Amino acid sequence: MRNQVPEPTLRRLPGYLFFLEKVREDGVLNVSAPTIGKALKCDPTQVVKDLSVTGIKGKPRVGYNTYELCHALEEYLGFNRLNEAFLVGAGNLGSALMAYQEHQTLGIKIIAAFDVNKDKIGQHIGGTHVLEYNKLFHLSNRLDVKIAILTTPNNVAQDVAEDLVNCGVKAIWNFTHTNLVLPEDIIVQNTSMSSFAAVLLSRLNDSEN
Amino acid sequence: MRNQVPEPTLRRLPGYLFFLEKVREDGVLNVSAPTIGKALKCDPTQVVKDLSVTGIKGKPRVGYNTYELCHALEEYLGFNRLNEAFLVGAGNLGSALMAYQEHQTLGIKIIAAFDVNKDKIGQHIGGTHVLEYNKLFHLSNRLDVKIAILTTPNNVAQDVAEDLVNCGVKAIWNFTHTNLVLPEDIIVQNTSMSSFAAVLLSRLNDSEN
Numbered sequence: 001m002r003n004q005v006p007e008p009t010l011r012r013l014p015g016y017l018f019f020l021e022k023v024r025e026d027g028v029l030n031v032s033a034p035t036i037g038k039a040l041k042c043d044p045t046q047v048v049k050d051l052s053v054t055g056i057k058g059k060p061r062v063g064y065n066t067y068e069l070c071h072a073l074e075e076y077l078g079f080n081r082l083n084e085a086f087l088v089g090a091g092n093l094g095s096a097l098m099a100y101q102e103h104q105t106l107g108i109k110i111i112a113a114f115d116v117n118k119d120k121i122g123q124h125i126g127g128t129h130v131l132e133y134n135k136l137f138h139l140s141n142r143l144d145v146k147i148a149i150l151t152t153p154n155n156v157a158q159d160v161a162e163d164l165v166n167c168g169v170k171a172i173w174n175f176t177h178t179n180l181v182l183p184e185d186i187i188v189q190n191t192s193m194s195s196f197a198a199v200l201l202s203r204l205n206d207s208e209n
Numbered sequence: 210m211r212n213q214v215p216e217p218t219l220r221r222l223p224g225y226l227f228f229l230e231k232v233r234e235d236g237v238l239n240v241s242a243p244t245i246g247k248a249l250k251c252d253p254t255q256v257v258k259d260l261s262v263t264g265i266k267g268k269p270r271v272g273y274n275t276y277e278l279c280h281a282l283e284e285y286l287g288f289n290r291l292n293e294a295f296l297v298g299a300g301n302l303g304s305a306l307m308a309y310q311e312h313q314t315l316g317i318k319i320i321a322a323f324d325v326n327k328d329k330i331g332q333h334i335g336g337t338h339v340l341e342y343n344k345l346f347h348l349s350n351r352l353d354v355k356i357a358i359l360t361t362p363n364n365v366a367q368d369v370a371e372d373l374v375n376c377g378v379k380a381i382w383n384f385t386h387t388n389l390v391l392p393e394d395i396i397v398q399n400t401s402m403s404s405f406a407a408v409l410l411s412r413l414n415d416s417e418n
Contacts, residue, residue, distance in 0.1 A: 007408055010407050011401065011406045012400065012404070013404075013407055014403040014406070014407045015363065015387070019363060019364075023242060040386065041389060043340060077407050078410040078411070083410055095308070096306070096309045099301070099304070099308075100302055101246065104233060106402060106406045107406045107407065108406050108409075108410070124254050147410075147413065155228075171409050171410075171412065173409055177221075177227060177228070178250055179224075179251050180250060187409060187412045187413055187416060191402075193400075194222035195221070195222075195223055196400045197315045197317050198219050199216055199219045199398055200317075200398040201288070202285075203380065203396045204287075204355060
């Protein structure tokens with residue numbers, strides 16, 4: 001059933017979670033769909049539909065139990081589990097992600113980063129060490145890491161992705177422009193930053209012409 | 210005609226550009242669609258179709274002129290223009306983007322960042338200063354900045370976005386979870402990092418169950 005949940009819904013779920021965590025911190029016990037909707041600029045009907053994937057239902061005239069819903073969302077998103085990941089390519093974007101993930105807003109914990117650049121190896125960024133790329137093979141034997149973040153140059157992305165799959169990685173968050181060709185059971189999430197910039201700039205350009 | 214170009218095509222264009230820039234640096238004068246396709250793991254038919262949006266056509270048995278195609282892609286994407294942007298919210302992600310953009314791989318140049326946090330104000334990240342938020346209004350009067358990157362907390366995103374629009378911003382790259390409600394002519398590109406993480410984790414979770 002879960003895999004029928006549409007991607008737009010999945011994308012909205014962390015927003016609900018972050019809002020509810022904030023509300024919970026403020027000691028609010030119950031929160032209604034219209035309140036959530038108002039805060040996140042989302043239609044209340046959509047809120048109810050989105051949140052129903054967690055199995056939690058709001059009560060009429062009371063709303064959702066904040067604690068229960070937070071817990072259900074964390075559980076559903078897997079944010080309460082230690083989602084350990086390798087990162088390959090500690091360049092500009094890789095380093096930025098390492099610095100960012102320290103604050104655990106990604107739901108993913110980078111436990112080791114790898115690079116071939118000697119200037120990068122040995123660095124300590126966002127609580128994580130950058131190791132020599134070759135150590136990936138040894139380390140993956142010891143650790144059961146299923147997630148990898150790929151921030152290498154485009155031209156080595158396919159080779160590195162294949163190495164990662166051989167090391168037991170099941171899901172790759174691909175920040176490169178390379179269209180990875182991997183076994184069907186490997187999950188690939190493409191997130192090229194400059195692609196988003198390209199869409200934005202192109203639309204802006206269109207609107208000005 | 211341009212606004213009929215599908216978003217997946219737009220998203221692939223920077224990948225072509227970065228590959229071609231590399232090929233051009235290597236002094237290669239002509240490159241074929243199958244070569245491009247092989248490098249980016251993309252079907253050559255798709256390559257030809259995607260690149261046709263630039264108006265450049267490859268020659269039979271020769272391929273594309275590397276210089277001509279690079280120039281056309283830069284022009285089409287607007288990457289050869291100085292796409293100046295404001296950034297609001299110099300927190301973890303904001304700082305990471307500022308550090309990243311220094312290397313100009315986004316096609317966007319952050320010329321000033323704004324924050325309300327006194328610890329952030331005055332910092333110098335990736336070649337850009339973090340200024341007091343209130344200075345946005347004064348500065349936007351002097352500078353004609355059309356693009357803004359929004360990396361504030363979710364709960365202030367809507368207010369800040371409205372301020373930005375009042376300051377003449379026409380396109381907002383929204384990294385928050387807030388579903389911005391803005392005039393129709395304002396371009397919004399939503400790119401919440403934890404949303405991508407959520408999709409990845411959810412798919413991984415499904416595949417393991």
